[in-house]
Amino acid sequence: MKLTPKQKKFADEYIKTGNATQSAIEAGYSKRTAAVIATENLIKPNIKAYIEKCMADIASNRVMGYTEAVELLTSIARGEEKETVVVATPVSVEKVEKEADLKTRISALKEILKRYPNNDKLIEQQIRKLSAEADMAEAKSKLMNDDRVSLETKIVIGDFDDE
Structure with missing residues (x-):
């Protein structure tokens, strides 16, 4: 209506x-x-x-959305986003447009990379550690299995020797 x-x-x-x-x-x-x-x-x-x-x-x-925020960070990191700076000259004061300095651009890049966990070194290390732990557990299991088979073989062979 x-x-x-x-x-x-x-x-x-x-x-x-x-x-x-x-x-x-x-x-x-x-x-x-x-x-x-x-x-x-x-x-x-x-x-x-x-x-x-x-x-x-x-x-x-x-409210800025996720996409808009990442787009803004990207334009800062690329140096596309300009800021107005007031510069004093001997004659007057001028407004000058300049791109972000390197420190600001690097900060923007870090913020972008936080949103992509595949690029995070800490996560890579954690994944490598978990993989190593899984490999070690598998190897231990295999060794324990081999020891058990060996022990069973000795017991069986030992039973035949008694006869």
Whole structure:
């Protein structure tokens, strides 16, 4: 169900101010009934859904997503992102655009690499250690198996010698 122009104006004002009564007045409702109408409007499913959708859109636009963050770090690491620096000259003050210094670019690269665990040396070492431990456990198991077979052979041979 669509919103009437008055309902839409109410919802938009409510999103801006958070004040339901004032939003109803701004939308054109009577000052005398604004508080009651505002309360009713806030529980109407179509108005409520519209407000929730708008609030979600606002929140998602304010918060940087994972992809956007990695893209920004990448542009810094590549030197594509410029910063404005104020430089004093003998005559005046100038604004100059410059790319990030090496220290900043290296920091950006480190932040990017944190997001890709396959490139992490610590994880590589942990995987190597776990593989070595698994190989050692397998070798011990094999040795124990060989010792058991050898012991069983001695027992069996020993039984024949007694006869």
